[in-house]
């Protein structure tokens with residue numbers, strides 16, 4: 001839909017800002033005739049090899065130089081409400097298949113800033129602009145409470161994230177409270193098992209402890225059940241193994257350095273299947289490395305109705321998802337718009353996922369900015385789950401936005417999952 005000239009981009013600016021890890025990132029702002037949009041790009045630490053390249057050679061400065069030389073002149077004069085056109089223009093000036101010239105961070109900053117500018121020009125909330133009248137579901141928050149892997153500064157849990165999510169919360173407020181309570185009650189339990197625990201956190205605000213996977217899942221399971229009983233809401237438990245970070249290609253094993261154990265792919269399959277059964281897991285992300293579609297497919301079949309979710313496996317990429325659909329490699333997919341660089345590409349992947357019955361999980365990155373747009377994208381895409389941490393200003397920015405969206409949406413209903 002073109003907005004009668006209200007969304008014509010009149011000015012485009014980009015600058016260097018900082019993310020939650022203190023690393024430099026790109027922020028873009030677009031001024032239209034009747035509105036304004038700004039977005040700053042997040043960054044991953046356990047980055048999939050098939051993701052868009054975050055920055056060109058020459059880093060943030062080179063990305064800014066190319067913005068001035070190529071991107072801004074192209075965007076000015078375009079209509080921000082023509083999202084496809086804006087995203088195609090970004091691909092055209094880049095000219096590579098993975099944004100290695102201008103950088104995926106620059107691309108996604110422009111793409112989402114355009115969506116925000118269009119929404120603002122029309123006087124609509126972003127979720128409404130993206131999702132139309134169908135956007136009425138508030139996603140359940142999938143929150144990282146205990147973690148390690150590449151998100152911890154010191155050796156800790158080998159599995160990157162232990163995640164919790166409310167299954168039948170009555171409102172966004174209750175949903176956030178459930179996750180916050182689980183997070184808040186964990187330190188006491190952790191300290192009993194790990195005397196060295198000093199309250200350290202990962203990049204995403206999850207507790208860092210020297211525990212085995214079984215110890216960690218044992219205490220989180222206990223706390224989930226306790227909080228669930230008290231707040232009258234069932235609490236689901238899950239993991240993001242981020243197994244590409246554990247995989248040793250030369251010796252073909254998963255190296256669990258913290259536990260001092262190596263697992264072959266078959267042992268990994270048995271291990272994960274055991275965790276799902278023993279701890280009643282309802283969500284498993286990246287249990288195998290990013291090229292092992294076959295093991296993904298075996299696990300998906302074995303652990304139904306547990307969600308088996310591809311993050312590094314799919315990297316929000318429609319072609320990789322298509323292969324996953326053919327091979328029945330998963331039943332859920334992580335959607336990180338910066339993995340593909342444009343909202344249009346993320347949307348195309350979401351469409352293919354939905355038409356094949358996959359659960360959509362719209363996700364933050366471990367390096368985030370204070371931007372709240374992810375909440376709108378999740379509602380706009382009608383995602384049943386949003387993965388965006390539990391604590392920390394950059395995570396809370398998105399979570400609190402869910403409360404505001406729900407308040408402004410009388411027809412809103414909270415997503416409920418896996419209750420039957």
Ligand code: PGA
Nearest residue numbers: 044045046047242365366
């Ligand atoms: P990343 O990790 O943002 O550091 O890539 C998050 C994830 O693996 O889900």
Ligand code: ZN
Nearest residue numbers: 240285286311
């Ligand atoms: Zn992941």
